[in-house]
Amino acid sequence: MQTYPLTTRYTWCIAIIILSLIPGLFTTLMEPDAALYAGIAKQIVWRNDWVNLFADGTDWLDKPHLPFWISALSFKIFGISTFAYKLPAFLCWLSGARFTYLFARHFYGTATAQIAALIYLTALHAIISSNDVRAEPYLTCFLVAASWYLVQSLRSAWYIIPAALFTAFALMTKGPFVLITIGSGLLLHWTIQKDWRQFLQWKWYVYLLLAAVFTLPEIWCLYLQFDAHPEKVIYGQQGVSGIRFFLWESQFGRFFNTGPIKGHGDPFFFLHTLLWAFLPWSLLFYLALFQRLRKLRKGVEWITLGASLCTLLLFSFSGFQLPHYLNILFPYFSILLAAWLIDLPLKKAMITQRVIALLMVVLLLAITLLFRPHYWIAYVIVSAAALTGWWLLRSPDDIIKVSMLGSVCVAIFINLFFYPTLLDYQGGSVAAEWKNRQFPGEIVHFYRSNSQAFEFYADAQVERRDTSFKKKELVFTGRAGRQALDLAGKEYKEEAVFSSYPVTRLDGQFINPATRHEGLDTVWLLRVNALYSNK
Template sequence: MRQLKNRLRNWWNASAFPVSDHGQLPGSQIWTTRQNVLALGCLLIASMVVLLPNLSYPLIDPDETRYAQIALEMIESRDWVTPMLDGRAYLDKPPMMYWMTAISFNVLGHNESAARLPSVLSALATIMMLFVLGRRFVGSRAAFLGAVSLLLCGGFLLAGRFLILDSMLTLFTTISLLTGYIAVREQKHRWVWWMISGVACALGVLTKGPVALVLCAPPLAVNGWLRKDQTRTRRLHWIAFVLPMTLVCVPWYIAIWKFNPEFGDYFFLEHNFKRFTEGSNHRQPFWFYLPILFVAMFPTSLLLPSLAVFLASRSERKRNARSKDLGFLFCGSVWVLAFFSIASCKLPTYILPAIPLVALMMGAMLDHTVFKPDLPSRITSYLKPFPQRASMVMFVMSMTIAAVDVWLTGSLQFTVAMAMMVSVTLAMITVANWNHQIAFEMPGWAFLSLVGITLLSFAGERLMPTIAAYRSIHTKVAIAAEQHPGATIVYFGENPHALELVMPTSNVFYFCREQREAFVAFLSHYPEVLLVTDDEEIESTRQAVATTHQLVQTRLDKHLYVASRQHPTRDL
């Protein structure tokens, strides 16, 4: 066993990542303060352009509507300890996202933009932190390229524009991992950075539970064990790491456990441990996240094959471009992917915390290959025409997105037509400069980034709202209510979560499936009802109300019906 450990460490330090410090890499440059500020400003503006516009599209069921409803009930009940859903304790997740969403509602009003704002700001802050923290150990240019790579990861951006927990979790795990590594990277450990890492991890635990600690602690420990140098953490480090976690997390966990005695068994055992080991929902094969990673990072993922070659190559040139700092990023990203790959329950958004680490590795790879032409390599030669080819791929994607939008809406909207014109113009510029030297240099890569931002802006600001409106039952209920102004609205077996963000709810009633008799009795008192129910219930529902009402499916949605009284009688 000792011999195996020595061989593993020798391979890691002498072959995989032999350069001890980024500053020792050939051609390393140090940016001035002005360059760093300018880069940060460019990232901020570009991120705001992609993330902030048009957040007011309908919430997507079930996750967005559920989380928004919890925040709304938190405001109404003024209970900031126990998250509530439909008046009952909702113990699946910790409260950080609900707290932030409730605060956003209080400040900006009850609307879809306010609901999504915490997730959007988390994604934006992740991009900023990747540059600010990453530059401390991979250099400013590599960190900037990594942040731009993250900005061009479509799945990361789209997840950031939805009310889900993963974007906020990714922010805290990224900060925890990077600050933790900065703390132990040099001979003299920086305990302030290490404490910040513990606080960030604690906030992650308050966002999605103990999975944050599972994602952050092992890479910091394993990287130090592999290197067997000053980065190796000791018992004192973990005491200092757990201390802020105790101060930040434990009060809420104690409080909710006190008010809800079933919390411990349900949250830790059923919803975390058993879901990881025995979860029957969302079962997928072990390799599920490999294609998901490619899709989630598109169009940046077009560079993944080159990154794989850069990391696996045995050539002296590439080995001497791989620092131990890069090794930590590799360790962290592989651990996140491996952990969720062995889990029984798999969802695409789970691997979001790995994407910033992979993007930062991508930036380091580009920095030491493409942007150092004086140190040629096969990757440099292979990626020389990459900007033109990738631009044309994104042109095809933009046309596809426009076609899908036209198909869903049934018409060509002005914004879609303008986006198509911009895409065609960018494609013409790409073709006009196809074999020019400028297309192979920095301007060509900058132009590619512009094309990517245009594509992702179009997808986020047009395609996703179109899909959300197409799927949203609440939006269609609001339209039907305008067409039937006197009708009562009833949700039977379908929860009207966050409906108040779309329309007034004074005339809306909800019955769960177990309340079928009460629902039938209620329906008999109203001449016209807009009924929302699911496919499983419709036939039995039709039979149950057949004596008084006839159900007619609307053209708006297959789950939306108009229940009209067949034989008018005097209302009691």
């Protein structure tokens, strides 16, 4: 077994990672998802309504309530802001590292647990998601916490209570499919260990019952908003059951492409997505997974393998696929990899990790030189320091530290340089900040346009006027809306104009300053001065 001198400096490694991520807590929210979810939580606070979820001016049925309740509670404490939205998700993500550590330590010891936690914290898409916050930081924590407490329940039945509570939290974050992730690992573990008596233990059935009871607040809220009001039009239909949507269509309907939200799945999507999403660890993870599958009866535990493979297969054969779905499996991936890495002769693995770290640093430097974010010279200096560190970290015992080097560079790059510059081109948030300064407290009307970022950052309610305007209303619109006003011959005053770009869908044209203007759209704040009827 490797001694890993890193373990004596574990706290410093954790501190460096956290410090590199803290600036992201203040970076403007991105459209569509992060700004949308923050806007839903904002409506909870402004309406003082913790039962009904609203988005884009209407009832919203897609995700369960818990992440919005947590964000709304944070807004109540800290005020409505970017920081208040991101902080609880960030703390949950860090708590996921703690539960990853505890799980790994239980089966493999302290050194493996430290490595697993560091792998979890430095995975590329986890770093991105700690800034562009959706539901995954919450769900990741709740799943690994439930798995940890279920492991503890093997020796004391009382642990089924926190296990059931975290399972309910996961259910109220994403839906019933989370039971597959939590349960498949235990089922595989008991099957390979031939521990058949576990299937007859009463505590597991009590655990499921408690998890169902703890989930009742979600069921009740869905009933009140949707099932009790069949007259509401949801997804173009009346009589939509929120409870049915939660229990089936929200997740399994997407997986089997039978729900109202459909996609076009690729069975290999997550296999190649994992190559970049789990950097700098992805190549080693594939090797670790292959080795574990070769030695099915020689492992210490099979919970992590069962949770990883079953969920990954479910995702791969689903009709709806997005890269951030993988994040919830990072604790299990990290434990699997750390358990394999701790016994591995490190020379060849070190070569792999040094190459990956070098490529990450060099690629970020190349993007910096091309994109020219604010204060880009400062990041060139950071890159020079990183390359110096990379050159010095050549001992096989430095494999964790050299891998961390690439991830920390990513965190510094996106949180201090790239995202702050990129979001200057998010027209909705920029327009809202301008409006708040120039016309504080004034209501704005969306016309033939929509912006979740504008709605979140505006200091007053936003209304939608697709039929008529009163005199002298402040209107947010895009090209289609302005053209409609022009064709109608109506008078308006241009208060402000902003460049706009869908910042989560980058391409080479935008990255290159010489061609960036070619891909930009435009949004306006207009003062409509006359009655206008769209007939």
